[in-house]
Structure formats: C-alpha cells, structure tokens
Amino acid sequence: MAEKKGFFNPTLMYAGAFAVLNVIMYFVIHKFWIGGSSFLPMVGKLGPNKTFLFSFIVNMGVIVGALVSSATNREFTLRMPAAKVLPRAILGGFLIGIGVTLAPGTCTTSFVIGLPMLSISSMLSIAGMFAGGFIVYRLTIKSQS
Amino acid sequence: MDFKLLLLYGFLFGIGFGFFVQKAGICFAHGLGEIYMGKGKRILRIFLVIFIISTLGFYLSKFIAPELGLKPIGQLRGYGFYNIISGMIFGAGILLNGGCILGTLRQMGEGNLLFFVVFLSFIPGMALIVYVIDPILKQGYQVQNILLPELLAVPQPYVVGSVVILALFWLVMLSRPKKK
C-alpha cells in the first residue's frame, strides 16, 4: 500500500489532483462540481438553464471514474448488502435527500466548493453538519463499540 | 457551447473526479467520524489541500474571465436557519449510512450495492422537500447569500490571502513528522 509519510503522500496528491481538476473545469467550461442538488433531476427539477442536469451527468461520470480507479487497484468487488442493514441505509439516504434540498449547497459541496468560495451559507451548513453528525455518532457508533 | 457538448465535457471531468476521489479515499462521513474520535488529522489534511488549491483557483479565475471568480454557493435560506437545519439533517444522514455525496458515488463505483439503495432513497427525501415542504415554507431566499469578504467588508485579496496562508500553515503543522 502507498507510503504515508510526511507531506507528499498519495492521498494528498490525489486530493490535490481532484481540486486542480475542479478548478480547470471552472476555467474551461465555467462550471464546478456540485453534490446534492445534482440529484434533483431525479425528482423532475433540472435547475436554472439545466445546471442540475449537467451536474447529474458529471456525477454519473464520478461513479464511472471510481469504478475505473478501483478496478485498476484491484479493489472493485460487487458486494450485496445484508438485509438487516437496509433500513438504516434507507433512512440515511432519506435524510440526505432532505438535507440537500432544504437549503441548496449544504452537503459535500460545502466542504469542497462552498468553503473555498468563502460562501457564508456553506459555513453555516458545515456547522450544522458537525452537530447533526455528532448526534448520530453518539447514538449509534458509540453504543456499538 | 451547445448543451450536449457541455454534458460530454461534464461526464469526462466527472470520470476524472471519481478516479481521484477513489484513489485518495475522500469521504466526509468517514472524516467526521475521525474528527469525533479525536483523530481528524487525515481528513483535515485532505480538506486543507482541497481548500488551498480551490480557493486560489476560484479567486484567480476572475482575472481570466470577469464572470468567474468567487461565487456565493448555495442559498442563505431564512437568515441561515434552514442552512443549519439542513446541515444537521445531512450530517445525521451521512453518519447513518457512512457515505457523503462523494462517498456514496465512490462506493457505487467500487461495487458496494448498498449505496445504490442509498442513492435511490435520496428520491423520497428530495420529493418531500421540493413538493411538500417548499410550497409550505414559501420563505424564499430573501436573504442574499454573501461571501466572507463582503461580510467582513474587507477586500477579497486580503481575505483570500490570509485564509490560504492560515490553511497552508495548518497543513504544514499537521504534516511535520512527530518528534519523539
């Protein structure tokens, strides 16, 4: 596995490459990666001049890119979920669906785009994320271990 | 540029994003878990690298084209109240199934079929807000979302410069090997 020491470990190099690629997209086609709102086409909202549809296609590319990368690392394995984990996954997905729509730009977009753009709404969203996540952390993860 | 070409570009960029996200192993659900456990060094370093490159890139882009530059992402809804609430709901959701948006997409690409279930269960949540809650709330986005420099009434270059230097300093502090 990759060497982790110091500053130039692969994780940071690839994270940097992700950011550079996003900046290049912004320069080239004046658009950047979007998270939650990109799924709104699934409920019939294509967004102002179809921005959400565009981002949805970008995120379909993200799935393909992850597939290609995991295949090259020999990390791709089809895994069927056990039935007993489905309720929790569905509830999590349902909450994510609410969270990304109640106030646009309050999801992973805040960490990756919103905060670097110094947008105030993203700072508030991240504060909320820490609080909401901590509640679930205490209730579920702490009690399991 | 015609829309179909734009979609093709987007898809190709997406493949690049997915490739790097999978190689690096970026997931903020995992990251939050690390931070709550008091071990947030890895996700902080990932976040700081992304922050430094993106902030500089987004800021400098305005010298290339006037309509680029820093943009207020998302809407400040209800004086920010709904941003906090939806952040809480989102944070709870990602810690429940262990996948933020990038994490979900990454794990779908890695063959974890659980995340196809998660992906599909976004739909009822989104539909509930878009078709039920939004009309009720009707509270528009009357508060104009702003950027930090506007809030502080300090010119952008100074704010961008100082946050980037702070982030760089923090990243270096986190990355220096532990002296025994």
Add this chain to the structure above:
Amino acid sequence: MESTDLRGKFCPFPIIEVVQRVEVMESGECKVFLVDDPLAIRSIPEELEEFEYLDINIKKNNDYWEVIITNTEG
C-alpha cells in the same frame, strides 16, 4: 491471533473499532481486522501513523483485506 470481522459495517465504525482496540494493545500483541472497504485500507495506516511502534501489513484476499497490526513496542 484474535481476528475481528468488520466487513459490511457502516463507515466510520471500522476505523473507530480498529483505533480503539489498537490503543489498548500490549507490546508483542497482534490483532487482525477483516475489512472490505477500500477506504479503510487507506485510512487505517494513516490514522495509526503516529504510533510508530505499530507494524501494519495488509493482505488482500479475493474480496476483502486482512489488516494485521502487531505492537512491536519495547
């Protein structure tokens, strides 16, 4: 060699479980964790980077990994 099966567990539970068990390991002890999340095999070595006395090696089986952690302190 005590082995803990963390496959299929919701992230971030595996990393938390590993770190908690590793912190209480005595010298010479060895623990094995079975994980199936590619992110786990990246974050476990990085999170335990500060514990220099730990020797971590990761064995890939067909659809999961064995993370073998030995405490070489003292």
